[in-house]
Amino acid sequence: MILYGAPLSPFVRKVAAFAAEKGLELEKVAVGLGDPNPDFLACSPFRKMPGFSDGDFKISDSSAIVTYLDAKYPEPALIPADPVDRARVVWFDEFADTIVTAAGGKIFFNRVVSPKFLGKLGDEEAAKQGETEMVPVYDYLESIIPASGFLVADRLTLADIAVVSPFVNAGHCGVAPDSTKYPKLTGYLSSILGRPSFAPGIARERKMLGLD
Numbered sequence: 001m002i003l004y005g006a007p008l009s010p011f012v013r014k015v016a017a018f019a020a021e022k023g024l025e026l027e028k029v030a031v032g033l034g035d036p037n038p039d040f041l042a043c044s045p046f047r048k049m050p051g052f053s054d055g056d057f058k059i060s061d062s063s064a065i066v067t068y069l070d071a072k073y074p075e076p077a078l079i080p081a082d083p084v085d086r087a088r089v090v091w092f093d094e095f096a097d098t099i100v101t102a103a104g105g106k107i108f109f110n111r112v113v114s115p116k117f118l119g120k121l122g123d124e125e126a127a128k129q130g131e132t133e134m135v136p137v138y139d140y141l142e143s144i145i146p147a148s149g150f151l152v153a154d155r156l157t158l159a160d161i162a163v164v165s166p167f168v169n170a171g172h173c174g175v176a177p178d179s180t181k182y183p184k185l186t187g188y189l190s191s192i193l194g195r196p197s198f199a200p201g202i203a204r205e206r207k208m209l210g211l212d
């Protein structure tokens, strides 16, 4: 199975961590934004990463990819079957994509992607706007993180994997929730991101960006 994308993408990181939690080995093929690689294009016709192939089966979108992996490799189940839990996992996956990444992406794109990879000065106003948009995300998560330390069903699910991934990008820009104001969220992030499915990749990303 091949995963096309850049490790710094929150959506690529999400799929990589999801596969790692299942003990699956994915071959990683690096592609950049808008990459013309025809194999990547065959998976992702609109050139959004990640792309994925398993033999002749080719697809894009992190949610579609993890849905396939969970159905094909059911253990451990990371997308619960229970109707309520399943709906809540889908909500958190969507929240991660359309709310957390929408905010965190403004920070990461303008402070890292644009200056480091596109050779263009980032829009600092847009980055600051992203920081402002992260505040209700922090407030929401702080108010709902259960004592178990997992968002749904008191065990690790796609919800946790999807939600923490964009926080890594904000973290690469030095943006993180204040641990005194958001103790539950801070503990939750370090617990999920400290798992072997995330931690080694994040260490490699930090080296690549010259942060460590």
Ligand SMILES: N[C@@H](CCC(=O)N[C@@H](CS)C(=O)NCC(=O)O)C(=O)O
Pocket: 009, 010, 011, 033, 034, 046, 047, 048, 049, 050, 060, 061, 062, 063, 097
């Ligand atoms: N909802 C999609 C989002 C994919 C996405 O927007 N990926 C970004 C990189 S983080 C991308 O490829 N952007 C390039 C573009 O929009 O042309 C998913 O979950 O995979």
